[in-house]
Amino acid sequence: MTKYLVEAMNLKKYFPVRRFLLSKDFVKAVDGVTFKIRKGECLGVVGESGSGKTTLGRTILRLIEPTSGDVLFDGESILKFKGEKLREFRRRAQMVFQDPFSSLDPRMTIMDIILEGPRTHNMPIKDPEEFVVKLLETVGLKREHLYRYPHEFSGGQKQRIAIARALALNPEFVVLDEPTSALDVSVQASILNMLKDLQRKFGLTYMFISHDLAVVKYMSDRIATMYVGKFVEIADADKMFEEPLHPYTMMLLDALPVPNPKITRARKRREIIGEPPSPIHLPPGCRFYPRCPYAMPICKAKEPELVEVERDREVACWLYQ
C-alpha cells in the first residue's frame, strides 16, 4: 500500500491540429506534468483558461488517453488496466464536470441518473430507491426530488445531483473540474462546504480544478499552479498564499481583490502582461519568460525543471536554481 493514491509521471497529452493535407501541429495541452496526491488529500490545480487543467483531470482518469507518461493509481499503472480492472478503476475514480446543465441527461429522472453508474458496474443494491434517497440526502436534496427531471432543478441542485451520481459508486478519488464556476456565489459556498463534509465523511481524495484562487485555497491542502500545460509551482495551500515563489503564481495572487480599500489603493498590482504563448509552438526556454518581470538570459535558453526548494514545495523557476 502506497501513501499516494494518484501519481502522474511526466504526463503528456498532445492534440493534433491538422493544417493542410498531411501537415499537422500539436496543441500541447499537458506537457510533462509530474505530481503525487496523497490518500485523503485535496490537490488544487489553478491556472488561466486554456492552461490544460481540464485535460489533465481527464487524462489522469483515462477519459482521454495520454500521449506519453504514466499515471499510477494506488501503485498500479492505469494505462495497463483492461477489462474488469479498468471497470473497477472507473468505479474508484470519478469526475464531477464543470457544467451541471449539460452533464445530466435531460431524458432521465434523477433516480435513473444516479443509478446508472451502479447498474453499469453491477453493484448489488437491495433497495434502489432507498439507496438513491440516502445519496440525495447526503448532498442536501430530498426524497421528493427522486422522480423529477434535471430541468426541474436549479444550477446548484443540478451540481448536487452530479456529485451524488459520482458518490453512488463509492469512489476513492474524485476529480472536481470547476464544480462551482457555473453557479452563483451563494450557491458556491454551500456546494464547497458540502464537498468538504463529504471528503471527511467518506475519506475521499480530491483533485480540485479551478481558476478561482479563493475557492481553491478554501478547498485544497496543496495547490499546483499550471501554466501552458506545465506545473510551475506546487506548494502547501497556506504557504503558497503567504509566500508564492513562482512569478506566475505571484501575479495570479496579485490579481485577487483585497477587501480593504486602503491596501487596494496602496499596493501596486503586478499585472500579468501579454497573452500566454501558443500551446502549439512554445517559446524555447521557460514558457513564462515573455511575460515574466524577472526574466533573465538563462530563461530564454533553458526550461527550468520543477525542483524541490523546501519540504513539500516545488517550483520551476531559475530564480531558485
Added chain:
Amino acid sequence: MEISRETSFSEIGYPLLIINGFLIALLFLSIIAALETSSPNLIANCATVFFIAPTIINGLVGYFLGRKGVKRISELSIVITVLFLLVGVFLLYDAVMLAYQGIIRKPKITHFEIALTIPIILIIITYIASEFCEKKIPEIYWRTSRVLGDRIRGVLSSAGLAIIGPTGAFFGVMKMDPLFALFTILYSLVELWRTAEDIKFILGKERLLSVLRETAERTFKAVPVIHDVKIDSMNVSGRFVIAQISSTVSKFVEEEYVEALSSFMLTELINRLAPIVYLRVVIKLEKPKALTVAVALGDGEIVSKFPSKRVIIVTFDASTREIKEEKIIELKFDEYEKVPEAKAIENLARNRVLVLATKDISEIAKNAAQNWFIRVIKTEKENLKDVLEEITQRFLS
C-alpha cells in the same frame, strides 16, 4: 580562449540529407513518368517537382556551405533556384502544348502501368518524407521543419491531381487526361509562384540582417559579460537563413556558465530569425578593457550582505588598475515588490556589473546573479577600500 557552438548535424544536417534523398527519388520517378507516358498530367507533375526541389536543395547547400564558411551562398542559391525554375517552366510549356493537342486532337498516352503506379509511389514517398520532417527535426527548429514539410507536401497534391487524368484514360475516357492536366498545370503554377517567392526572400536579406543586428545590439549586449557582438556572415539560401556571429565575452565569467551563455545566444537567434539551417556562435573570452564591480554597502563604507540598500559601482581601467568611474546607487523597491533580490541584480546588470562583492548573499540573489552571468565574490573584508584592493588583486593583477 575561444568557444564555438553551432547547429548540430544530427538536428538539421542529417534530416536535410535524408529529405534531399527523398527529393532525388521523387525527381527521378517524376522524370521517368513524364518521359515514358507522354501524359500532360505527369509532365506537369514533373514540372511541379522541379519547382519544389530548389527550396529543399538550397536548405542542404546552405547547411554544408554555411558550415564551411562560404560567403556567397545567397548567390549560389539564386542560381540553383533559377536553373530548376527554367527546367520546370520548359516542362510546364510541354505539358500545356500536349494538353492542348490532346484536347483538339486524339490524346496519346502510353504505358498506363507507369502512369498509374508512379504517382502512387510519389504519394507514398511524400508521406514518408513529410512524417520524417515532422518527427526528426527538433521542435525548436519548427519553422525550418514547416518550410521543408510544406514544400515536400506539394508533391502530394500534384501527384494526387496527376493520377486522375490517366485513370480516366485507362478506363476509356481518353480526353480526361488532357482536360484534367489543366488542373495539374494550374497547381504547378502555384508551386512556381511559391518558389519565385524564395528569390524574393533571398533578395530581402537586408531585413533579416537588421533583425540580426537588433538582436546583437539589444538582446546580447544587454548581458554585461558580452562586450561586443560581430556579425561575421549572414546568408539566405532559398528560404533558409545561415548566420555566423562572434562575440567577445569577459573572461571573468565562470567557466561553467559559458556553455549556458552560448546556448542563450544560439536559442535567441533561432527564435528571432526566420527558418534557419545553420547558425554558429563563437565566444571569445577576453580580459575586458574595464572591470565594473559592485560592492554591497551598509552604513558608510562598511561592506554588507546583498541585497543591501546601497551598492557602490566602481569601474576600473583593466590595464592601469585605476578607478575610472564610481557611483553609488540606492536599491529601493516598493514594499509590494515580491522578489527585490532579482530586481536588484537586474539593476546591476543594467549597470554592466561583472563582479559583485558582498559579505553574504541570499540564495535568490545568488541564483539571479549567476543567471545574469555576474560573478559573486563573498568577501571577509569589512571595509570598501580593502574589498576593492582584493578585487584588483584577484582580477587585474
